[in-house]
Amino acid sequence: MAQGQEDQPRDERNPGVPLDLGWLREVRANRSAVERRAATLPTRRTVKREWQAAWLLRAITCLDLTTLAGDDTPGTVRRLCAKARHPVRSELLEALGVPEERIQVAAVCVYHNLVPVAVAALRGTQIPVAAVSTGFPAGQIALDQKLAEIAASVRAGAREIDVVISRAHVLTGNWQALYDEVRAFRIACGEAHMKTILATHELATLRNVGMASLVCMMAGADFIKTSTGKEAVNATLPVGLVMTRAIREYYERTGYRVGLKPAGGIRSAKTALDWLILMKEELGDEWLSGRLFRIGASGLLSDIERQLSYFVTGHYAAAHYNPLV
Numbered sequence: 001m002a003q004g005q006e007d008q009p010r011d012e013r014n015p016g017v018p019l020d021l022g023w024l025r026e027v028r029a030n031r032s033a034v035e036r037r038a039a040t041l042p043t044r045r046t047v048k049r050e051w052q053a054a055w056l057l058r059a060i061t062c063l064d065l066t067t068l069a070g071d072d073t074p075g076t077v078r079r080l081c082a083k084a085r086h087p088v089r090s091e092l093l094e095a096l097g098v099p100e101e102r103i104q105v106a107a108v109c110v111y112h113n114l115v116p117v118a119v120a121a122l123r124g125t126q127i128p129v130a131a132v133s134t135g136f137p138a139g140q141i142a143l144d145q146k147l148a149e150i151a152a153s154v155r156a157g158a159r160e161i162d163v164v165i166s167r168a169h170v171l172t173g174n175w176q177a178l179y180d181e182v183r184a185f186r187i188a189c190g191e192a193h194m195k196t197i198l199a200t201h202e203l204a205t206l207r208n209v210g211m212a213s214l215v216c217m218m219a220g221a222d223f224i225k226t227s228t229g230k231e232a233v234n235a236t237l238p239v240g241l242v243m244t245r246a247i248r249e250y251y252e253r254t255g256y257r258v259g260l261k262p263a264g265g266i267r268s269a270k271t272a273l274d275w276l277i278l279m280k281e282e283l284g285d286e287w288l289s290g291r292l293f294r295i296g297a298s299g300l301l302s303d304i305e306r307q308l309s310y311f312v313t314g315h316y317a318a319a320h321y322n323p324l325v
């Protein structure tokens with residue numbers, strides 16, 4: 001850890017550090033070793049059966065409840081926000097002895113143009129709206145348009161901005177360009193927290209994932225995020241392992257804690273638990289809250305609720321009890 005930063009307040013944002021190309025050259029990622037280690041994670045008994053309900057509730061509090069579809073309407077977003085306010089049926093929480101106000105999702109994530117609808121629908125709650133900006137999902141628009149989109153999302157009330165990086169900068173090894181781009185995004189975000197989407201499946205190698213993770217953190221990312229949900233392959237544990245190791249190393253060298261957001265294709269409670277185990281094993285308990293861990297998912301909540309219902313009643317609830325998400 002950098003000298004003098006041992007006392008860094010736990011909630012201080014990562015301000016970024018100068019680009020360090022020497023550090024990038026040290027990055028290694030042995031695919032077969034990474035895959036072996038990732039394969040052992042779900043078999044670990046970190047989440048004991050009797051604690052599963054508590055872990056599932058924890059997953060909800062780390063959830064970026066998302067809708068990012070071409071056919072999203074204001075109505076879809078309003079329904080999602082209503083679910084965000086009450087993610088679990090009251091009788092289940094009551095049976096679990098958990099006060100309703102303790103269980104809220106971490107954020108609602110929508111397309112840039114639907115931010116005002118979500119902001120209005122969440123008024124009176126603490127739930128922030130996250131916008132996907134910068135030409136999501138491909139990011140194939142000019143930099144000034146990306147910056148204008150971020151600024152417009154922030155003006156519309158988004159408190160979190162999920163940006164996509166230019167994959168081309170990674171694939172051509174132009175780390176300075178990637179650093180400059182993400183730095184400019186961070187400045188445009190201002191007070192809004194920035195999650196940098198790497199679209200890892202499009203970065204060709206795990207080493208590139210490791211290097212891109214570091215560059216984004218050096219440029220001031222609050223979170224690094226695996227995927228848009230639109231790539232052919234999205235959040236996987238091997239990629240998550242490489243990213244958590246980069247986060248750990250960044251923390252050890254700079255003293256700043258950066259969060260992880262796996263996103264895309266996370267639909268089952270079991271997969272959500274696998275990610276929580278990864279965070280606990282690789283980064284420790286400090287990373288097990290919405291401040292440093294998010295799951296981006298559009299279809300996960302209904303399975304979590306189903307599993308909670310099973311935990312409470314011993315059988316699965318009929319589908320109409322768990323509508324929408």
Ligand SMILES: O=C[C@H](O)COP(=O)(O)O
Nearest residue numbers: 229263264265296297298
């Ligand atoms: O950021 C969130 C992802 O786009 C959600 O992907 P998903 O629809 O596969 O859950």
